[in-house]
Amino acid sequence: MVMQPGTEISEKLTSIRDTLEETGAAGVRLRGTDWFAWATGGASNTVLLAAESGVAEVLVTPDGAWVLTDEIEAQRFRDEELTGDRGEFYQLQVAPWAESTKREAFVAEVTREGKVLSDRPVSLLPHSPEMLLPTALVQQKRTLLPSELDRYRQVGRLASEAMTEALTQAKPDWTEHQLAGVGAAALWKRGLHPALTLAAGERRLPLYRHPTASAAPIGQVAMMVFCARGFGLYANLTRFICFGSLAAEQKELHRQVREIEAAALEQCRRGTPLNQVYTSLQQAYKQQGYPQAIYEHHQGGTTGYLAREVVANPATTDCLMANMAIAWNPSLRGGKIEDTFVLHPDGSLEDLTFDPNWPSVEVEGRSRPVPLEL
Incomplete structure (x- = not known):
């Protein structure tokens, strides 16, 4: 059961208003x-799935909080988005769609x-310049509250179930388009946005790290990748099947890829900078005999309300913190x-996208x- 967001929203509005007081700003707009x-x-x-901003925005001042939208969206927001606790914290401010x-x-x-x-930030009016949010508030978005973790667990479970459902239906004569389509349908059926459904069969799998689906048949081996979004949170996972x-x-x-990942997961402790995890991955690739592989694809990083909040590289000094979500993808x-994992205050890692019905082995x-051999 997902917790009601009232306490969570109250805490976040308090943080936003603390930011206003600290910076001397009069308002925060979140698009x-x-x-x-x-x-x-x-x-x-969200209406257009690929868009980074949506059809409404949040405005918070020291003494008010609104969702700003237009007449096209207003009734749906009243009926479906600003229900329950949300409607108690946010007023709906509606403007004509043609008169911004x-x-x-x-x-x-x-x-x-x-x-x-x-x-x-944009500057639509000369008298209303906008500035970027301070780092402290950005960091707060990246550390999850208990109610957010409850929702994240639900998203992760549903995403992994959708992956298992789709891949166990697959046939070797399917095209990559068919496989990706069945994956997307399995996500939609569970109320998740298919923000990313990569699919690759045996011919294209060794060629591309981001294999957007094609009309090629999948053949004997296939991979599918999900970035599944629910409640704004991203569950990221990759699985493989083999016929025979x-x-x-x-x-x-x-096995080598699992050993490389294990080196990264071992480094995931509170206070560890992301570039330290990157270095551990670089060393693990070398130990497995692939010293150039780290340059062929990004290795992942922190996740949450973005598919990747921060991507780890040699220069990222951002540190892991308790209740941050992490998704590494060595390849x-x-x-x-x-x-997708979450780092708990006690240092343990919880796998949010683990499906007990999918075959696994123990690594560290x-x-x-x-x-999965079908």
Whole structure:
């Protein structure tokens, strides 16, 4: 059962207003799909799935909080997005869709034309310049509250179930388009947005790290990758299937990928900078005999309200913190592994996308997925 977002929203509004006081700003505008979901306790402003911002935004001042939208969206937001606790914390402010200046006039009025902070600052009016949100608030978005973790567990479970359902239906004569389509349908059936459904069969799998689905048949081996979004939170996972027995060299390839991932997971402790995890991955690739592989694909990083909040590289000094979500995706040509974990205050890692119905092996005390032989 997902917790009601009332306490969560109250805490977040307090944080936003503390930011206003610390910066001397008059208001905060949150336009992105990630920040909208964060501020509203999991509501959605998304219509176009690929868009980074949506059809409504959050505005918070020291003494008010609104969802700003237009007449096209207003009734649906009243009926479906601002229900329950959300409707108690946020007023709906509606402007004509063809007269955006009326929205800006409202913002100018309630902020008294003062400084405004935003996740995606714009300067539509000369008297209302906008500035980026401070780092402290951004960091807060990346550390999850208990109610957010409850929702995240639900998203992870549903995403992994959708993956298992789709891949167990697959046939070797399916095209990659068919496989990706069945995967997307399994996500939609569970109320999740298929933000990403990559699919690759045996011909294209060794060629591309981001194999957008094609009309090629999948053949004997296939991979599917999900970035599944629910309540604004991303569950990221990768799985493989094989029709018949996996060849010995492929088994060894997947074993090596699991060992590389284990090196990264071992480094996931509170206070560890992401570039330290990156270095451990680099060393693990070398130990497995692939010193150049780390340059062939990004290795993942922190996740949450974005598919990747911060991607780890040699220069990322951002540190892991308790209740951050993490998704590493080390890969070799033809092999990859990925799940979404959360780092708990006691230092343990919880796999949010683990499906007990999927085959796994133990690696350094953790159950890790292996290719499903059909």
